[in-house]
Amino acid sequence: MGTFKIEGGHPLNGVVQPQGAKNEALQILCAVLLTDEKITISNIPDIIDVNKLIDLLKNLGVVIEKINRNSYSFQANNVNLDYLESDKFREEGKALRGSIMIVGPLLARFGKGYIPKPGGDKIGRRRLDTHFEGFINLGATFRYNREEYFYGVEAPDGLTGAYMLLDEASVTGTANIVMAAVLAKGVTTIYNAACEPYLQQLCKMLNNMGAKITGVGSNLLTIEGVDELSGCEHRILPDMIEIGSWIGLAAMTRSEITIKDVSWENLGVIPSAFRKLGITIEKVNDDIYIPAHTNGYEIKGDIDGSILTISDAPWPGLTPDLLSVILVVAAQARGEVLIHQKMFESRLFFVDKLIDMGAKIILCDPHRAIIIGHDFKSQLKATKMSSPDIRAGISLLIAALSAKGTSIIQNIDQIDRGYENIDERLRALGAKIERLD
Template sequence: MSTFVIEGGHRLAGEIEPQGAKNESLQIISACLLTPEEVHVTNIPEILDVRNLIGLLECMGVKVERRGKGDYLFKADDIDTDYITSEDFVRRCASLRGSVLVVGPLLARFGEAFFAKPGGDKIGRRKVDTHITGMMNLGASLDYDEAKRAYRLTAPEGGLHGTYMLLDEASVTGTANIIMAAALAHGTTTIYNAACEPYVQQLCRLLSAMGLEIEGIASNLLTIHGAERLHGAEHRILPDMIEVGSFIGMAALNSSEITVKNVSYDNLGIIPDSFRRLGIALERRGDDIYVPAQDVYEIETALDGSILNIADAPWPGLTPDLLSVMLVVATQCRGSVLIHQKMFESRLFFVDRLIDMGAQIMLCDPHRAVVIGLDHKNTLKANRMLSPDIRAGIALLLAAMSAKGTSEIGNISQIDRGYEDIDNRLNALGAHIFRRPD
């Protein structure tokens, strides 16, 4: 388990470009299973979670050709149907959160899929009920395999069939999985309360390019006209909005001037305005974001003077993946803010590490924390920490970069799961981060 050693307090300057979006990549790579023809995908981030999913597809028999950095060809024309029902397959899936997204394509194309409880972040319960219920709505039957310790979904004779369904929650991965299962179903499927994040929109656009007719893209009401067969296509992954937000927060924490390049600004939604509410005077310059160095970052208040409340919500609301970063940024702003993380009950527990660094934070309950900004007058102190999950890990890294002294962050494989070559990329801006192998 490697460790980051961070010498804090260095001003940053320059330009940085976000990697391809992790969450979109997991969906798009899984969708390649829906066709025996070649699918060409570019701007794939070469991070641990994505590499592991590609490795899983290779074990399944998918031909994978890496043509260059982030540039891949996938051809699923000779899937090993014995392997996708094997114990090794289930074991691999159980260790990889993104593996949940191969269930819909496998069920649709081969009539059977195992649904192992996936691994990933330790941020509390992450239900898979929406996925399973959606596929059962399409006609799949469900049973539990004791030997493999996994659920097995089986399509009826003749294949899945389209239907109307109202999702119990606007789950991003649940929506993506059901869309892919419905892609080869007979007839029309209507999904109401569908997630409509840009990455789900991107999945729909890829499937459209593969020959699937989808209505309602970018809305929460999708109509999918199942196809008998899908063909190959080309697709480019969007920039990762979580990295964009992380870099904006990094600049503010270090009172630094940076430019985040090629952000696909129109797909960022409310993210820029959410950082502006913390007092960050970022500017849009074409498709770039310029973050100026400021002496003061003042958190806004409501018109009646009450404390600012920043909460996550389904798109087009604020993504929960950025709340950890925004919480850390607020520790060095002027003013106070209530951070309300609604989705995961354990994601705010990392604030104990920030309190040890001198941050003024009151954890109200597993979902809410009040941050009292230090206005850069009392800098954070160096600390030794462990990264509990991807998003808390990057937040702790940003905190350590602004802290006085030398910090250490262990378990950085969690950070590597979501951020490609992050230490070298930040060092190019002036950070002092050293990766120490254990």
């Protein structure tokens, strides 16, 4: 496991280009299994989770050509289904959460799909019921080996379209069901579907491949099944979570930073959430400019004067992946805020590390924390800590960059799972950060 050594307390300055979106890439890469024709994808982030999925596809028999660092072509014209029943797949399939989304395409095209219980961040229970209930609605037979934690769905005679009301607006669940339904016989209607920009991107890509999906961008999707899909070219959006992370980093280190080509129309409420903390965010063409907050930033209370609450919600609400960043940035704000993390019951447990650094945080319960900002009247103190998951990891890194002294962050593989060459890009802005083996 690698380690970051960070000398904090230095303002940064410069321009950053956001990476391609991790959560979109995981969906898009699985969709290459739906056709035997070539698919070219650009702006793929060079991060651990995505690279693991690319390796899994390669072991599944997909022909992969690396065009440059962030562009690949994929052709699934000789898929090795025997790999799905191998011990190697049992190990590789459970190594990342995104592997669950190969099941829908495999089921649709080959009549069967298997997956070991997938891994991912340890942020609480992450149920798979929505995925498999959707497949069952389409006519698949489900089985589960409790001893090996191995899931399977089979439909040797093909899938049949159906109406379904999802029990939760799961992004990966919606993506998996959509990919299964595009090759099903008849019409599938999905109500309470997720409608995040990355899910919209998947639907647009599938339509470019010949699928017939309507209602894209809403929570009611209608899919008319087709016999086959063709190849296409697709470019992945910039990563909204990374963009939010750069915004938080700029504010808390009182740095002047420009974030290039952010795709403003796909950021939703993210800019307004940071503005509620008093952070100045300026739109310059398709860029975000954040001036140095030398006088700090002041939290804006609710209009009735009560304490501000920032909480996550399905799109177009605030993504839960940014609450950790917003929480740490609030530690140096002027005022108080309640952070309410509704989706995952273990995501806020990293705040004990911030408390050790001197942050004023009251963890009310697994889902809620009250933050009382320092207003930069005292700096956080450097410390030694370990990254528990991707988003907590980047939040601790932001805290360390703003803290007085030299901090050590261990288990940085967690950060590398979601952020491309983060130390190199920070050094380009003037940060004093070193990667240790």
